[in-house]
Amino acid sequence: MSEIKAFAEQLKKKIEDAEVVGIISHKSPDGDNLGSLEAMWGCLNGMGKKVIYVSNDDVPADFAFLPSTKERVDISTIKEPLRLLIALDSSDAHRFGSKGEALFEKAAYTVNIDHHMSNDAYADLNCVLPKATSTGEVLFQVFEAMDIELTPAMATGLYTAISTDTGSFQYDSVTGDTHRMIAALYDAGCDHNIVVRSVYQSMSKGKLALHARVLSDLKFMADGKVSLAICRLEDMERTGAPKDATEGIVEKARNIDGVEMAIFLKEKAEEVKLSFRSKSYLDCTEFASVFGGGGHIRAAGASQGDSLENVLAKVEALVREKIENRDR
Ligand SMILES: [Mn+2]
Incomplete structure (x- = not known):
């Protein structure tokens, strides 16, 4: 059976x-x-x-x-x-x-x-x-x-x-x-x-404002292979977006020509949430596991009880180690 x-x-x-x-x-x-x-x-x-x-x-x-x-x-x-x-x-x-x-x-x-x-x-x-x-x-x-x-x-x-x-x-x-x-x-x-x-097809105007604000400040690393989006607490406050309004940002950051992986950091009161999305050859779980998280090859996540600045520094070091150095 x-x-x-x-x-x-x-x-x-x-x-x-x-x-x-x-x-x-x-x-x-x-x-x-x-x-x-x-x-x-x-x-x-x-x-x-x-x-x-x-x-x-x-x-x-x-x-x-x-x-x-x-x-x-x-x-x-x-x-x-x-x-x-x-x-x-x-x-x-x-x-x-x-x-x-x-x-x-x-x-x-x-x-x-x-x-x-x-x-x-x-x-x-x-x-x-x-x-x-x-x-x-x-x-x-x-x-x-x-x-x-x-x-x-x-x-x-x-x-x-x-x-x-x-x-x-x-x-x-x-x-x-x-x-x-x-x-x-x-x-x-x-x-x-x-x-x-x-x-x-039902995005709220508050969510649209948040996505516009976060994506207007999108950063690229590793010769454009990695995109990095950050949502700070003040972005949520300024746009008045509901707490789940960040959903979909990481996919937009991934859907860019030349980008293999998108990383999204969401600052919360006492932790930072990390999301990873990839297209074809990078394994998101490999990145998420460094932060104690997990998921699937193309989509993974983690959270860290640390400041946004510290998590960001760790992410940047990780991208350098895993992608920039490897590709050399
Ligand atoms: Mn599921």
Whole structure:
């Protein structure tokens, strides 16, 4: 029996035996996380279960179109340990935040469905496929193995997940199977237009102002092979942009002729967040791991509890060491 089939059978049995099923997002939830949760929400409802959708952070405006996001309950209102709790697109239990992690540890039985290479199989039942583009792609295969029929809403959730985690099907991880799954999502009635409008064509004016400000100060290193974008606390304040408005800046910095890798530094009150994106030969995880982070070859991230100036100096030294010296 295939790994997915065995997992799917166990999961189906656990769900059938449960009256109430919890699902939990991670901190700073993204499209793969919220889209996969939308699909799981629909699956559990279709199986006649009461679902508790645990909220441990705000939903970015781009993803508020997913109907299940309106059903989220604040984590502080959940007093009893959950019998069954399912996590999606979360590489480890710290991703749930401290309250979420405590809730996860107290749950009687936990499930982890994911695609991060660094996932350490932290739940009682785990399905991790590191080659998959997205958790949406993993979940599609799990549903197929469970014999679950996709509703249009579930298909829209999975489309959101796969589309956002592949950079609209641009990443190397995309395969023929990815597109065959997308074809099946169209057949199941996914609303592709609402995803495009909400996720790709709804930039707020505050976000646009922030992107313009940060990109106007873009720096280049290593003969233009590396671009470096920096968002300081005052950039956020001056533009009044929402906290997730930096999303998309690093991709714009990468999408420049001659650039192989873009690095984005976001100054926060007590730390600096780093994002890396590459096009074809630099491995982003190699850079992110220097700062204790991780991710995928073409997209990785990290955070440092240090000043922007110190992190910037480290980044510049790293680029010199790994690229400028190597290319000589
Ligand atoms: Mn993902």
